[in-house]
Amino acid sequence: MEDENGDRDSCMGSEFDASQSQVNQLSLLKYSFKRITAISKYRKCFMKKLHELEDDVNTMHEFDKYLDGVLRWTQNYIDSGTDIEKKLAKQIKNELVKDANGIRACVECFAKWKKDRTDYFKEACSPPHLIVFAKFANYRCWPAKVMTVLDHGVNVEFFGDHSQADVAESDCQLFSEKASKKGKSKSFNEAIDELEAHIECIKNRFGSFYPAKFRTQLSVHNIKQQLRDMIPGAFLDAELPSPISIDPSEPNCPTESSSLDVPLLDELNAEQHIESGGLRGRKRHATNDDIDDVIPNKVTIFDDESSEECPIELRRRLTEANRVIDSLTHENEEIKNEIEALKKQLL
Structure with missing residues (x-):
């Protein structure tokens, strides 16, 4: 995402609370932990202690318990370890919490990222994400996917650099064709290119995509209907009546x-x-x-x-x-x- 001065920055949102398959969540969290702790600086610092931790948490079969087990381990080093142990343990904790938030928000998104980190954001999930233009802090209005609904806003992930942020409801407008016109900013145009590729994936998977009217405000309380209006093909099965039973007699x-x-x-x-x-x-x-x-x-x-x-x-x-x-x-x-x-x- 690019601010008005042309600088780029990444900002992570708060923790998510979404209901997804515990089995898929847990397997992805284990993958995340192995990916993070495979980095040489962590292996060199903690050595056998990481192996002991892995043996311990692998006996846990629930997402939250597995995460809590790792976070308790890291917190022990943050509280009483050496300076280098405190620093690296905090890095492990932050990375794992970030991945856990992403898994809770959308298992399918994270699984696609695991498989292909270049084009994963273009793919369409089921259910799909509502597309908005979000205004955050001093950044310009930027295209994004809604990842999680919060009390008075949403957590979004931006097209282009895939940074995340918590954005107020009043600072989000639904995607419209007029708002997606390219400009002089290279990074903004790249984000629009990725957005257009994502929309094509939505059409291929669900059959249609309907932009909102220009400057249609996001409604947190009506977000499900706004998503249905934008991508109705994703909800056809839920709207179909039950098959009629015919008695041959x-x-x-x-x-x-x-x-x-x-x-x-x-x-x-x-x-x-x-x-x-x-x-x-x-x-x-x-x-x-x-x-x-x-x-x-x-x-x-x-x-x-x-x-x-x-x-x-x-x-x-x-x-x-x-x-x-x-x-x-x-x-x-x-x-x-x-x-x-x-x-x-x-x-």
């Missing part, structure tokens, strides 16, 4: 593959979409090709279990089609009327 129950005319928008989904504020979609001119792409002529239900089509996949397609239609027709009454006419033809 019921009258008029289809026993062979049949084609049914299905309304594209059901009233319940439409009401829920309106209540949630709809999509903050990217404005663009819709063509007839757009309409053809999002309106299927018929939906076929197959009874054959080996069929590639299934009810859940059909609902996924309809849900995404509903979202696209809402974004296309939001400001164009003519297109809306044309879609309604096509829907009537299908019924």
